[in-house]
Structures are given as structure tokens and as C-alpha cells.
Amino acid sequence: MKIHLTRIQFLCHFLCLLPLIILVYNALFNQLTVNPVREIAIHTGRTAVTILLFSLACTPLNNLFGLNSFISIGRASGLYAAFYAMLHFANFIGLDYSFAWNEIWGVIQHQPSLIIGLTAFLLLIPLAVTSVQIFQKWLSKWWKRLHRLVYLSMLLAILHFFLEVRADFFIPKIYLFLYCLLMVLRIPYFSRWKFNLPRITDLNYFFNEKLF
Amino acid sequence: MKTKKIPSSQITPEEVYLSRRKFIKNLAIISAGSMLAASCNGSATPSTATTPNSINSVKDELGDPLNSYQDITGYTNYYEFAEDKSSPSRLAQGLKTFPWSLKVDGLVKNPKTYFVDDLKKLYPPEERIYRLRCVEAWSMVIPWLGFPLNKLLKDIEPTSDAKFVHFETLMDPAQYPGQGNRSYPWPYTEGLRLDEAMHDLTILSTGLYGKDLTPQNGGPIRLVVPWKYGFKSIKAIVHIELVANQPTSFWMNLWPEAYGFYANVNPEVAHPGWSQSSELRIGETKRRKTLMFNGYTDQVAALYQGMDLTINF
Numbered sequence: 001m002k003i004h005l006t007r008i009q010f011l012c013h014f015l016c017l018l019p020l021i022i023l024v025y026n027a028l029f030n031q032l033t034v035n036p037v038r039e040i041a042i043h044t045g046r047t048a049v050t051i052l053l054f055s056l057a058c059t060p061l062n063n064l065f066g067l068n069s070f071i072s073i074g075r076a077s078g079l080y081a082a083f084y085a086m087l088h089f090a091n092f093i094g095l096d097y098s099f100a101w102n103e104i105w106g107v108i109q110h111q112p113s114l115i116i117g118l119t120a121f122l123l124l125i126p127l128a129v130t131s132v133q134i135f136q137k138w139l140s141k142w143w144k145r146l147h148r149l150v151y152l153s154m155l156l157a158i159l160h161f162f163l164e165v166r167a168d169f170f171i172p173k174i175y176l177f178l179y180c181l182l183m184v185l186r187i188p189y190f191s192r193w194k195f196n197l198p199r200i201t202d203l204n205y206f207f208n209e210k211l212f
Numbered sequence: 213m214k215t216k217k218i219p220s221s222q223i224t225p226e227e228v229y230l231s232r233r234k235f236i237k238n239l240a241i242i243s244a245g246s247m248l249a250a251s252c253n254g255s256a257t258p259s260t261a262t263t264p265n266s267i268n269s270v271k272d273e274l275g276d277p278l279n280s281y282q283d284i285t286g287y288t289n290y291y292e293f294a295e296d297k298s299s300p301s302r303l304a305q306g307l308k309t310f311p312w313s314l315k316v317d318g319l320v321k322n323p324k325t326y327f328v329d330d331l332k333k334l335y336p337p338e339e340r341i342y343r344l345r346c347v348e349a350w351s352m353v354i355p356w357l358g359f360p361l362n363k364l365l366k367d368i369e370p371t372s373d374a375k376f377v378h379f380e381t382l383m384d385p386a387q388y389p390g391q392g393n394r395s396y397p398w399p400y401t402e403g404l405r406l407d408e409a410m411h412d413l414t415i416l417s418t419g420l421y422g423k424d425l426t427p428q429n430g431g432p433i434r435l436v437v438p439w440k441y442g443f444k445s446i447k448a449i450v451h452i453e454l455v456a457n458q459p460t461s462f463w464m465n466l467w468p469e470a471y472g473f474y475a476n477v478n479p480e481v482a483h484p485g486w487s488q489s490s491e492l493r494i495g496e497t498k499r500r501k502t503l504m505f506n507g508y509t510d511q512v513a514a515l516y517q518g519m520d521l522t523i524n525f
Contacts, residue, residue: 033286033287033297033298034283034286034287034494034495035287035297035350035492035494037492038348038350038492096492096499097499098497098498098499100499103490103499106489107487107489110482110487111482111486111487113484113485113486114486163484163485164485164486165485166347166348167463167466167467167470167471168295168395170395
């Protein structure tokens with residue numbers, strides 16, 4: 001099987017793998033402080049939320065500005081978000097709580113912030129599994145309905161982000177603002193908005209060109 | 213209200229203390245010698261501070277070993293410098309900690325301004341090995357040098373109206389880049405009830421591991437209240453004021469639902485984001501149970517008799 005990648009797809013894979021490369025580099029070169037579990041939690045959590053928000057922006061970017069090249073990376077970026085959420089969760093149960101299930105369960109059931117985060121992650125699993133094309137055909141119109149769950153997952157993830165910081169709400173506030181903006185853009189009246197950017201066809205042509 | 217005395221095991225054994233003094237003395241002689249030698253070469257290098265190794269055999273009264281000097285000085289929360297834990301060690305090196313004056317006033321009979329060096333002469337620092345439990349659910353065991361705050365308070369004589377003690381960190385955005393971030397209510401402030409401030413475990417610290425307190429750890433002078441979350445132990449203090457009403461602290465201002473006035477270490481009361489029932493001792497891989505009042509229940513529980521600590525968190 002031959003894999004073809006367009007420029008924008010390559011860029012997407014590179015940027016989405018970069019946080020993992022940085023994490024592995026920091027782990028190998030002792031840059032994760034004396035409390036690596038906390039560093040990993042912050043790094044993977046922020047990355048997951050950021051990439052998921054970006055994946056939600058792909059369709060509106062096409063609707064608004066005609067950036068059709070971004071359509072081709074929505075799915076991949078969504079999967080990367082699920083991957084980092086999985087690392088974040090694995091860090092919590094494995095490195096942080098050493099798979100002590102009783103303790104983990106005890107902590108989660110008394111901590112709404114953790115239930116919210118866990119739900120956000122669990123919602124992404126069926127979406128990741130059904131993201132392959134076979135399911136898309138098989139589920140037809142239900143596929144689209146199912147995948148609307150990503151908006152709920154995103155909202156819960158941002159809420160979780162708000163609750164997990166010390167008191168520095170600046171970044172979660174920005175994320176919530178962007179999320180609300182994306183929601184507004186889904187209202188039919190706004191989704192018909194169009195902005196003509198100069199040389200958009202050139203840009204799409206550049207991004208959609210096959211690298212190999 | 214009567215509080216229990218500190219167990220003798222908490223006080224460094226004399227022979228260890230003396231051997232440590234001897235070690236430091238020898239160290240001074242060696243470094244003076246090496247400085248002399250260095251000055252002969254024309255390049256006077258300052259003697260690099262090394263950890264007195266005799267201290268590493270000392271444990272806290274619960275039998276847990278001290279954290280290393282590197283861990284304690286390399287992993288700190290200091291939002292005036294940065295929001296991560298590694299950069300304060302680098303950024304704090306420029307902090308001008310000498311001369312440093314500390315103003316003590318408010319509802320007192322003898323308001324005074326002290327230089328930290330004079331304070332050290334007035335109240336000779338003693339070693340206190342305390343657990344520090346961060347609200348972020350990690351902890352360390354730290355050998356502080358300091359003196360009980362009550363010694364200072366007795367000398368300045370609070371009036372009968374004084375009920376609380378208010379503490380303030382230096383406000384200087386030129387030295388503290390983080391203070392340029394207007395989303396925080398600078399300067400950093402903290403508060404204690406007067407009886408908490410008078411408690412014998414409450415110290416003003418000027419040293420760490422037998423040396424001067426490093427700027428990233430709150431040098432030249434900081435508060436240490438070992439039964440409360442670390443953020444109560446305010447760093448780089450310039451002003452202590454005795455007041456009548458309960459003061460509002462930096463973190464209370466930011467998020468009152470998460471950070472209360474008392475901030476006693478309490479495994480039963482969670483932060484909105486995480487459980488406080490367990491913690492990671494830096495240097496270990498498995499979490500350990502968090503102890504009520506950070507393990508100082510015998511000494512401090514009497515301060516809170518009859519109070520609902522889930523409301524007064």
C-alpha cells in the first residue's frame with residue numbers, strides 16, 4: 001500500500017507529533033523536573049485540548065474562508081487529540097496512581113472535575129473507533145450525528161482544564177471563547193457567512209499538492 | 213488553649229548539630245584556602261556552596277529522609293518569577309536580597325523596621341526539619357534555619373485589638389517579571405490568626421541546609437507554617453502588620469472556592485481540581501497518604517477545636 005501525503009497533511013502530522021517528540025526528548029534528557037508525573041499531565045492535557053479545538057475549527061475555516069485544504073486534516077487532528085487524551089489518562093492511572101484501582105475509583109467518584117475529564121475522554125473513544133471510512137459508510141447519516149459528540153467532549157475538556165489549574169484561568173478562558181465562537185459559527189445564519197481572502201485558491205493549491 | 217510541645221525527636225541531635233558546625237567551619241577554612249590559592253592565580257573564584265553532607269543522615273520525626281538540597285532549590289513555586297517550577301531557580305539569582313528591611317507595624321506597641329542581618333543576631337536561627345506539603349499534592353522534607361515568629365511578636369507587643377497577622381512580599385516588577393502580569397493581585401499577601409502566628413512551630417526562616425536561604429526558596433526571609441499548604445508560607449517578606457480583621461490573601465483573592473484563609477493540610481477537603489487525600493513525596497514513585505495537619509495534629513489541633521474544618525478550609 002502506498003501512502004500519499006499532501007503538504008497540509010504532512011504539516012498536520014508534523015505539528016501534532018511535535019509535542020510527543022518534545023515530551024520524549026524532555027524525558028530522555030531529564031527535563032521533566034523532580035516531579036515528572038505533573039509535567040506529563042500538564043503537557044499531554046494542554047496538547048489534547050489544543051489539538052481537539054483545532055480539529056473543530058477545520059470545517060468552519062473551509063465554510064468561512066474557503067480553505068478547503070483544512071478539511072483533509074480534521075480527522076487526523078481529532079485522532080491525535082484522542083491519542084494525547086489517552087496519554088493524559090494513562091499517566092493519571094499508571095504513573096500518578098500506580099494502577100491502585102480502589103484508590104483511583106475513590107478519588108474519581110468524589111471529584112467532579114475528574115468525572116468531567118474522564119467523560120470528555122470516554123466520549124472520544126467511539127469517535128476515534130468509528131473515524132475510519134468503513135464506519136462512515138456503514139453508519140451513513142448516523143455517523144454525522146454520532147460525531148457531533150465531539151462538541152460535548154470539547155466543552156467538558158475545557159471545563160476540566162478550568163478546574164485543574166492553580167488559578168491561572170487565562171488560557172482556559174481563551175479556549176472557552178474560541179469554543180463559543182465555533183459554536184456560533186454552526187448556527188445556520190452564521191454558517192452561510194463567507195469572507196473572500198486574497199489568493200485563497202493559490203493557498204489551497206499549495207497545501208493540497210502531494211508531497212510524496 | 214494549650215498546645216503540646218515539639219517532640220524531642222524533631223530537634224536535631226546535638227552531636228549531629230555540632231559535627232555539622234565543625235564541618236561548616238572546616239569548609240570555610242578549605243574554601244578560604246582555595247580562594248587564597250585562586251587569588252594567587254589572579255582569578256578569584258567565589259567558593260561554591262556545597263551541601264554539608266552530615267545533614268543527609270538526618271530524618272524528620274516520622275523517619276522520612278530529607279529531600280536533597282538540589283531538589284529543594286530546583287523545584288519551587290514562585291509566581292513572581294515564573295509559573296513553572298524550574299525557572300525560578302535561574303531567574304531568582306538576580307534578586308537583591310541584601311540589604312533587606314522588614315517593617316513590623318500595625319496594632320503594636322513597638323513598631324519597628326529590621327534589617328534581616330540584625331534579626332539573625334537578635335534571634336539566632338535554629339534548625340527545624342519540617343514537611344512541606346504543596347497544595348498541588350506534592351511534598352518535601354526540608355531542614356530550615358529560622359526563629360519562632362512569636363519571639364519577634366512578643367518584642368513588638370501586639371495590642372489587645374490585634375487578632376490577625378498580615379504578611380506582604382516585596383512589590384518590585386523590575387526584579388519580579390511575573391508582577392507584570394496584571395491578572396494577579398500583586399503583591400503576594402498572606403495572613404494568619406494571631407494564635408497561629410504565635411504557635412511555636414511557626415517560624416520566620418532565613419536559612420536552608422545550614423546556609424543562607426536561596427532567593428528562589430524565599431530568601432532572605434520567609435514564613436514557614438508546616439501544618440498548612442505551602443502557599444501560606446509567604447516568601448521574601450517586607451512587611452508584617454498586626455490587624456484586627458481577617459485579611460484576604462493572594463490565592464483567596466484569585467479563587468476563594470479553592471483557597472480558604474486557613475489552608476490547613478486536610479486530606480478530607482479536596483481542591484476543585486484534585487483530591488488532597490494523597491501526595492507525591494518528591495523523590496518517591498508511589499503516592500503516600502496525606503496526613504491531617506501534615507502530621508502535626510498533636511501540636512496544632514487544639515488551635516481549631518470546635519471549628520468545622522470543611523467550612524473553614
